[in-house]
Amino acid sequence: MKKRSFKGGTHPPAKKELTAKSPIAAMPLPEEVLLPLSQHLGAPAKPLVKPNDRVKTGQKIAEATGFVSVPLHSSISGTVKEIAELPHPTLGVGLAIRIEGDGDDVWDEGTKERANYSGLTPKELREIIREAGIAGMGGAAFPTHVKLSPPQEKPIDTFILNGAECEPWLTADQRLMLENGEGILEGMRLIMRTLGCQKGCIGIETNKGDAIKNLQKLSSAYGYEVIPLKVKYPQGGEKQLIKAITGREVPLGGLPMDVGCVVHNVGTAYAVYEAVAKGKPLIERVVTVTGTIVKNPQNLRTRIGTHFAKLIEECGGTTETMGKLINGGPMMGIAVETDEVPVIKGTSGVLALSQKEARYWEPRPCIYCGRCVDTCPMGLMPNMIGNLAEKEKFASAKEYGVLNCIECGSCSFVCPARRNLVHLFKYAKAKLTQMKES
Amino acid sequence: MESKLFLSSSPHIRDDVSIPKIMWTVNIALLPALLGSLWFFGLRALWLVAVSILTAVGTEALLEKLMKKPLTIYDGSAVITGILLAFNLPAGVPLWMPAVGSVVAIGIGKQVFGGLGFNPLNPALLGRAFLMASWPVHMTTDWILTRYGTMNGIDTVTRATPLKVYQLARDYLSAHQGVSPEQLSQAKVTLTHLSQAYRNLFCGNVSGSLGETSFLLLFVGAFLLFLKGYIGWRIPVSFIGTAALGAWIFGGTGRLFTGDPLFHILAGGLALGAFFMATDMVTSPVTPKGKLLFGFGCGLITILIRLVGGYPEGVSYSILLMNLIVPLLDRYTKPRRLGEVRR
Numbered sequence: 001m002k003k004r005s006f007k008g009g010t011h012p013p014a015k016k017e018l019t020a021k022s023p024i025a026a027m028p029l030p031e032e033v034l035l036p037l038s039q040h041l042g043a044p045a046k047p048l049v050k051p052n053d054r055v056k057t058g059q060k061i062a063e064a065t066g067f068v069s070v071p072l073h074s075s076i077s078g079t080v081k082e083i084a085e086l087p088h089p090t091l092g093v094g095l096a097i098r099i100e101g102d103g104d105d106v107w108d109e110g111t112k113e114r115a116n117y118s119g120l121t122p123k124e125l126r127e128i129i130r131e132a133g134i135a136g137m138g139g140a141a142f143p144t145h146v147k148l149s150p151p152q153e154k155p156i157d158t159f160i161l162n163g164a165e166c167e168p169w170l171t172a173d174q175r176l177m178l179e180n181g182e183g184i185l186e187g188m189r190l191i192m193r194t195l196g197c198q199k200g201c202i203g204i205e206t207n208k209g210d211a212i213k214n215l216q217k218l219s220s221a222y223g224y225e226v227i228p229l230k231v232k233y234p235q236g237g238e239k240q241l242i243k244a245i246t247g248r249e250v251p252l253g254g255l256p257m258d259v260g261c262v263v264h265n266v267g268t269a270y271a272v273y274e275a276v277a278k279g280k281p282l283i284e285r286v287v288t289v290t291g292t293i294v295k296n297p298q299n300l301r302t303r304i305g306t307h308f309a310k311l312i313e314e315c316g317g318t319t320e321t322m323g324k325l326i327n328g329g330p331m332m333g334i335a336v337e338t339d340e341v342p343v344i345k346g347t348s349g350v351l352a353l354s355q356k357e358a359r360y361w362e363p364r365p366c367i368y369c370g371r372c373v374d375t376c377p378m379g380l381m382p383n384m385i386g387n388l389a390e391k392e393k394f395a396s397a398k399e400y401g402v403l404n405c406i407e408c409g410s411c412s413f414v415c416p417a418r419r420n421l422v423h424l425f426k427y428a429k430a431k432l433t434q435m436k437e438s
Numbered sequence: 439m440e441s442k443l444f445l446s447s448s449p450h451i452r453d454d455v456s457i458p459k460i461m462w463t464v465n466i467a468l469l470p471a472l473l474g475s476l477w478f479f480g481l482r483a484l485w486l487v488a489v490s491i492l493t494a495v496g497t498e499a500l501l502e503k504l505m506k507k508p509l510t511i512y513d514g515s516a517v518i519t520g521i522l523l524a525f526n527l528p529a530g531v532p533l534w535m536p537a538v539g540s541v542v543a544i545g546i547g548k549q550v551f552g553g554l555g556f557n558p559l560n561p562a563l564l565g566r567a568f569l570m571a572s573w574p575v576h577m578t579t580d581w582i583l584t585r586y587g588t589m590n591g592i593d594t595v596t597r598a599t600p601l602k603v604y605q606l607a608r609d610y611l612s613a614h615q616g617v618s619p620e621q622l623s624q625a626k627v628t629l630t631h632l633s634q635a636y637r638n639l640f641c642g643n644v645s646g647s648l649g650e651t652s653f654l655l656l657f658v659g660a661f662l663l664f665l666k667g668y669i670g671w672r673i674p675v676s677f678i679g680t681a682a683l684g685a686w687i688f689g690g691t692g693r694l695f696t697g698d699p700l701f702h703i704l705a706g707g708l709a710l711g712a713f714f715m716a717t718d719m720v721t722s723p724v725t726p727k728g729k730l731l732f733g734f735g736c737g738l739i740t741i742l743i744r745l746v747g748g749y750p751e752g753v754s755y756s757i758l759l760m761n762l763i764v765p766l767l768d769r770y771t772k773p774r775r776l777g778e779v780r781r
Contacts, residue, residue: 006776012451168451239776249777324444330451337443351450358444361452365555369460369668370724379775383724384768401775409449416457417555423447 005230006240008377010410012168012233012331014207018297019171019290024179026301027314029105033075033305034342035061036088036096040135041142042068047097053080058108058281060131061097070133070143074099075283075303077106089308089327089341090334096342099305112279117190125194125276132275133282133345138162138173138236138265139328141346144272147264148194150257156197157260160245161188161269163204163211164229164236167329170349172286173266175299177204177211181218184266187273189222195262200224201245207231233331234408238263240377252404267348287311287343291352293318302343308350309339323358326351331409361418372411372421378404382411386421389428394435397428405429457554460668460719461514467659468521468714474655475648478584479529483648486527490536491520497544507553515554519543522562525649525710526754527569530580535573539565559761560721563754581645599646600639600705601750604632608745611691629691632701639704650707660713669717672729673736677712678703680737688745708740711753721761727771728764735760 038044045062055061055074062072078101088094120128130145150156161184165173177184192200202219204212206228216226227245229235239250241263248259256263264272267285274280283304290297295316302311308325312318326333327341329349343350372382380401388397405425412421475483498516502509510516523539543565548557570577581599598606610617610625638644642652649656663669682699689697702708716722716736723732736756743752774780 010453012449012453243776251779252775252777254777322443324446324450326450331449333448333450335443335445335448335450337445339443353450355444358450360444360446364457365553367457367555367719368722368724369719370729371455371667373724373773374726376773377776379773379778381724381768381772400772404775404777407448413449413451414453414455416453416455416460418452418456420447422449426447 004227004244005232005235006243006377008375008379008410009232009234009240010375010414011231012413014231015169015290016171016174016207018169018292019288019299020174020208022175022298024175024286024299024301027303027306027311029076029101029103030303030306030310031101031103032307033099033101033303034086034096034307034340035072035075035099035305036086036091036094036342036344037062037072038088038091038094039072039141039304039344039346040070041140042066042070042146044095045069045072047083049080049083049097051080051082054078055080055099056106056108058111058283060133060281064130068143068146070130070135070145072097073133073281073283075305076101077104078102087336087338087341089336089344089347092337110279111281114277114279117276120276122194122196125190128276129194129272132271132280134268134271134275135282135345136265137267137271137285137345137348139167139332139346139348141344144264144268147262148191150195150262154257155260156195156257156262158199158201158246158262159188159192159195159197160241160261160263161200161202161224161266162236162238162241162263163202163208163215163266164241165208166205166231166233166236167331167333167348168233169290169351170288170329172288172299172348174208174211176270176286177208177266178214180270181214183273184269185215185218185222185224186277187269187271188224190272190276191262191264191269197262202226203229203235203241203245205229205231205235233410234377234406237377237406237408239406252401282345285343285345285347287347288349289315290349291318291354292357293320293322293354294352295319304345305342307339308336308341308343311343311350312339312352318352320354322352323355324353326353331413332407363419364417366417366419369416371414371416375410375414377408377410378406380405382421382425385428386411386419386424389424392431394428394431398432402428403432457515458513461518463666463668464518464663464714465514465521467662468518468525468649470655470658471525471642471649471652471710472521474642474652475525475529478642478651479582479648482582483529485533486529486531486536486648487521487524489533490524490540491517493537493540494520494523494544497541498549501545501549502553505549510554513554516544519548519561519565521649522715523565526562526566526647526707528577528580528582528646529648530582531576535569535576539569542568555720557720558764559758560715560718563715563758563761566754567758583645584643584651599750600632600635600644600701601744603628604701604705605744605750607632608691633698636700636704639701644705647707647710650710653704653709656709656713663713663717669713670729672726673716673722673733674712676730676733677716677736677740678708680734681708681741682737684738684741684745688741702741702744706744706751707753711736711740711757715754716757716760721764723764723767723771725768725771725773727773728767731767731771732760732764735763
């Protein structure tokens, strides 16, 4: 089995064994959900409901504002309690709709199965996907229909299904590939039809042999190729994945469509299948709830908007006091302020760290060991950029390519001086955006 | 929730490789050569190394205390400087010399610039250069014989290092006048003897600086660092490769391509320099191409000094000179970014 990969990268401890073997369990219906209006990249959705309105499961409660935006649907049936600034897993706080459930889970009349969806045109498919509120479920939450609307002068010849799941601890994609492989492949077929694209590849890291086998078996009918990838972080990075599978390099500052590729996460493909075949908007997802202090780490299929606290509770709580709670995995996840934050469309994992694991590493001056340069999957010099950002030399940081940084965290991970490189890059990027605007 | 959650930027996990871990591993990697020096030069080697380490660590502690900076003596970097400085001294120097050298190495070579990470030059080499400039007689004549070794009888007479003997012989052979036929034939015999002394040169059983003589023991330590990923192959290979190539092409007497590259690899401080000092993280480039160029420059200057310079050995000056252009090397050898098209 030839394993393909990219240049650079690192090997953080995978820790996937905690949840890799546990089937996806259904999370009980939450009593209350928080549905932030900004769960995707782009313009926040605009509320269509007001407090005290009754809503049903799957009912559209906020509409997209502009092209790069998606609508939002209620994930339970119940009553709208408030629309206010509420805890948000990636933004701290954000405008959100709070819904108190009635416990009945009455579905909206609009959510009906389509008996025959093979006659739908690409345009109709795109519209269904957009109306279902689907945004990339690997973490970045970029509106899916936008990626499915490449301009005519950029023909797409290769679609890549991203099943790499290189982020440590997380196994949600792996379980989904094992348990819902048919749905994923059907979603993939629909995506490729929307794109008018012939060649389909599925990239999976070789530490998920069961998922590779399952999709290989199922995909023979579709003619898709499953490509085993070397286990190396960040193999699932869009540009790294395209490089590994096609050998093509997305131009600096460009998009995958510039090299004829579109990449979607396996969770997204499954959501597309559910939206098209079952008429179901994106109101639930699989979340890996894990951590050494979590009593029964597992994968839960949960409604969007469920509090993190409820997920941890469902997993038996924690064996010791939590030091850090993360939306996502340990490499790219965002530390949250409170366990009152809800699961959003891009929440692939909830990781609880003990107080000891959540320690702060006191940074020291750079010793120019060059480990970050060797590991950077974008070919940057993180040490230089970090030093420049620290000295507030943002224009120079830009020359050294800070804007090309994908924030994968490999450099910070390997840094023996424990420098907070990603933090410095995010700071420099924000400052550069500010400078551009003013 | 009763307890506060800790917030910080991603990533939330770190590799267990830290500065102290790297530095102490380097110290461990220097142990084989240290034990070798004890074997070859006797207990005296231990005193020199001990004085050097203690002064280096003491100077670092004192200066950091005076400047009210966090104490970094436990990270192992000052210990490395102490060992390397002692390794660069003739085994017969008086004990105050490593002490003075270490004070300069840590004080002027490192702390003046802000401590580990900010020093442009290899501190140990700066200390050595200071001693060389201040007490050149001690630094060039205090050689002592190794306990067991002779180099086919040569250095029992002269007590000089193999490179010094080599330099003298070459001078005779390339001189056009004033050399008697006896001296000429003796020089030829000397060169033949030198190239038959590979085994002693390889094991380190020859006169020279304390820790530089054994290619074998230095290589063992360097290999450990290579396996741990703390040094790469680029600097040592291009350094030694360039020096060997230069020696082969220009090192002969009279004709090109008649030199003895193996002798040049094994003799003097090339192994110590290429494995442990040119690879110093702080004072070497971070980019792959920069590392190759850095090693190339070191090798070139080394062989230039050895073959045409006034000193028999040029390793330490070559590294110091190349240290100075490291920022330039890094700047002009930026790696190609993923998706970058170069015109």
